[in-house]
Amino acid sequence: MRNVRMFFTLLLFLLGTVVYGQKKYEDNWESLLKYETPEWFQDAKFGIFIHWGPTTVPGFMSEWYGYHMYRQDAAHAKGDPNAKPSPVYEYHLKNYGPIEEYGYTKFIPEFKAEQFDANEWVDLFVKAGAKYVVPVGEHCDGFAMYDSKVTRWNSVKMGPKQDIVGSIFKVARENGLKVGTSSHFAFGWHWWVYRPELETMDPKLKDFYGKPHDPWSEPSDEFVKLWYKRSMDLMEQYKPDLFWFDLGYSEPAYHDYGRKFMTNFYNMGLKNGKEVVMNYKNIKYKPVPDGAAVLDIESGKLDRINEQPWQTDMSLGGWRWGWTENYELRKTSEYINDFIDIVSKNGCLLLNVAPDKHGKIPQDQVNILLEMGEWLKVNGEGIYESRPFKVFGQGPTNAKMVLHGNIKDKGFTSQDFRFTQNGQNVYAYWLKPQAEQGTITLRGFGTESHLVNDAIAEVTIMGHNDLDFKWIQSKDDLIITVPEEITKEQNAIGFKIALEEAPNFIL
Template identity: 40%
Template sequence: MDTANFNAQLNTGRKGPSKEYLHHKKIWGDQKDFGYKDFIPMFKGEKFDANQWIDLFKEAGAKYVIPVADHHDGFAMYKSNTTRWNAYDMGGPKRDVLGELFTAGRSKGMIMGASSHFAFNWSFYNKKDHFDTTDPEYADLYSSKGKDLKEPVSEEFKARWWDRTKDLIDNYQPDILWFDFYLDIPDYADQRPKLAAYYYNKGIEWGKEVVLQDKNFSHEAFPEGTVIYDLERGKLPGIRKLPWQTDTSIGKNSWSHVTNWKSKTANEIVDDLVDIVSKNGNLLLNVGPKADGTIPEDQKEILLQIGGWLKTNGEAIYDTKYWKTFGEGPTEVKKGHHSEGNNEGLSSKDIRFTTKGNKLYAIVLDWPEDGKVNITTLAKNAEYAKDLNISNIEVLGSSEKIEWTQNDQGLLVNMPKVKPTDFAYVIALSF
């Protein structure tokens, strides 16, 4: 679970000033005098408790945690040796947020990663004469890029990016190193092999397995099989035999905390998790904490609901493998980055498969109104069911004896009279 992006950016509209621009000018003053840098002392994180965060993520069923180390804004959430703009040296927090999370997470058996979004810092800020972003005194925060939108990434900035990334690797030894888009553009072509070689060799030196993850957002940045392929707010329509990951947020409309935050439901997130795992993927789920370092109650509740579902049904998720086919059902899943908004909700006709040991799990993504599930993929003599000799069927979370029949139309399962969970129901078949 991606723990946080504390930071936000204000943009001006193309057809005149945006409401955010006008609000800023009214409340804080002219952007030439009061810019992003001036908000930093207000960001205090005074209620941040790394142990509380990790405990919550464990309750939610997470196995790995990837805090944001550097976002596009250029403010490091750790004790940095390469930039003055960091949470340890500069007000507000004056704390090593990343370090505290790593210490808490590792003490509780979590795999700990770090995400870097800093490559895009080169082009992140709007460079206008009436903004402080063009002031050379703050080029180490806003980047030294000029007003030309097509200006290529400078050698000076790439050197800064490398020093910063190397510092993060050396001092925190992350189990996972996750990169956002922009590292994939041609400007960084000379940095990518150096990064992969350095990080993977460091893993050997540390005596542990490490994993590099990258968006490959617009370009094929790394050779297939050398990194974990990551899709932002998107999934795949079928099985990918190499591991992959979806990164998305609890928030439908934001990654960081905003006043108009709109959450997905736990049901929607669990359905995504099941669909992703059935296709050999992992889910990296973002939460949006407040500036005081607390995670909002509504997001906590969603995480706990997900964790409750996993306590009952986790055997169909953890340490499983994809099966011969990912599933069946009428609902098409769109492919690619930022495609999640185009997907329809999954129904009781949509079923996903995972497998482990002598079990096959058929996960039904909604409760059937008539209490019956017909799995056509498992019909007698069907392509994928020819060698299956079912000895027992149960529904996870239910103690009721399950009645079932198998014929040429499918495997018909009578579901329990009482729903074992609130969403996504797991039929476990033993052989």
């Protein structure tokens, strides 16, 4: 009997090795291009990003406070100088004194996060309708929001004295959410300024600020290896479903180690039975071939349906990601409309929230998330698990394919619609309802237009299934007489267009 058990144990081990060996990714693009985006990500559509860290202590301008505080002259993210004095530098002098005496690391003990409650946060995200959550693992300043084995500058040993990423992951998983984390550390090479009078050159702080160097030089091999070591530590400890990289990853210096990390991440997923997603950006340099990972567009959208699933990371605060005193919000309807537009083009939305230094998500942000959640309760069947329709929509408004394009958008009009599809149901979202508009016309939905090959069986308004209204399918269009009471709604209205069953055989 013992020999029989040993035989079957060995057989199962060998079978597992063969199966795993067949799937295991190798560190080359030919192998990595066999990657397929998981269904869970394509179905999820909506995630929550969380930018949080020591910059919320000053809470001024943006999460780039550390970048600007040592620069007396304002500098663009690409290093281009500006003639105007840095407002962050001036703010720092006024509120904290000379930077020679009050350096960035002084903020870390003040970042106590004493009101942080992972259960409260995750409960909010669930009510908002999110299906995955992505707390920042480490921003460009290099302060790790997790129990790092590589750097002592982490949230367990300093500041909050808590494992922020680990706490959120635990509660999110218990609530059925997928979990991800982000690394912005690669851009940290460009973050600090080195002058003898600054603490950035203090030998005791070298493990935080790094070795002095020209911040606009190419990252050194030593720094790239450190980035890789930290990324691997974060990945191996927390085994996220999703790993998100900021623009620093899009530099040639990270090409080889970036691919090596991707290989290890995908193989970690296989080993642990996870279907994982890695996000990257195309900024000046394309670090990943199309299809080997999931493209993320910062504060931007596409102007067409993309064959490969993609993602927009967008902040409730516009160009501000970390909490500031002047965190400017838009109307909920505008976030919803951007969300629908993204989904109609095969994308997902990763919407950023910004807790304050105490660990509370401000009420105005909470209100927007709750309103989005209520909208999704009614209209989510055309969002979750949907796929693009033959065309993404109709109307005069479309995205411009530029970085931070949504910040420059002027919004949608009452003529703009976006479409999605799930099986034999097509969903048409009217992005900006107008009370004076008694009818709407969906062009191409007629019997002879062939956008829909099967006849329309029924048209309903989601959330108003018992509402009586008229619709007519002509040879060219679908014309809907809109009940006046729903045109007064502030957020997008969803129409469900049920098609007759498609034939599954040829007579």
